[in-house]
Amino acid sequence: MNRTKVLTVAALMAALSNILSMEPFTIPITIGPFVSRIHFTQIPIFLSGYLAGPWAGLLTGAIGGLYMSFMMVPFVFGGLALLGFSTGYIAKRLKLRPFLSAILAWAIQSVYVYITDYYWFASVQGMPGHVAMGVVTSILTKLTVEAVIAAIFVEVVILSLGRTGLLSVLGER
Secondary structure (H helix, E strand, O other): OOHHHHHHHHEEEEEEHHOOHHHOOEEEEEEEEEEEEEEOHHHHHHHHHHHHHHHHHHHHOOOOHHHHHHHHHOOHHHHHHHHHHHHHHHHHHHOOHHHHHHHHHHHHHHHHHHHHHHHHHHHHHHOHEEEEEEEEHHHHHHHHHHHHHHHHHHHHHHHHHHHHHHHHHHHHO
């Protein structure tokens, strides 16, 4: 894939990622004391990393996480950048299908989420350690569910694009 296509895919997917994290496109949930929203901002990040490679995934995640970083926790964009890069790297190096590439990338990002979110809630927000751990556990549970659903969706999209021949237009697989 040439540089223009990579940047175009990354830009479009980053815009979509931000849009999918906004309130009209999210589903409110409560897990114990934790109130949050289900979102699927990972879908375009997984797609970008898988289709256009690790650097496009990184760019998509970093830019695609700006809205959530501004509205919620300031370092979300770093985790999403890591998610996009890891998806592309795993897909390219290990030659795995989209679902497995995305799930392994989430496993890598989950370590980042655990460390940064625990720090945020325990140190910055001043929560007692056990309370912060409960919140982080709830967040990781929610994000795991989102990642699995997003990974399944991306697998279906990539299979559909492959069957229609549209992947060859992108110069991929």
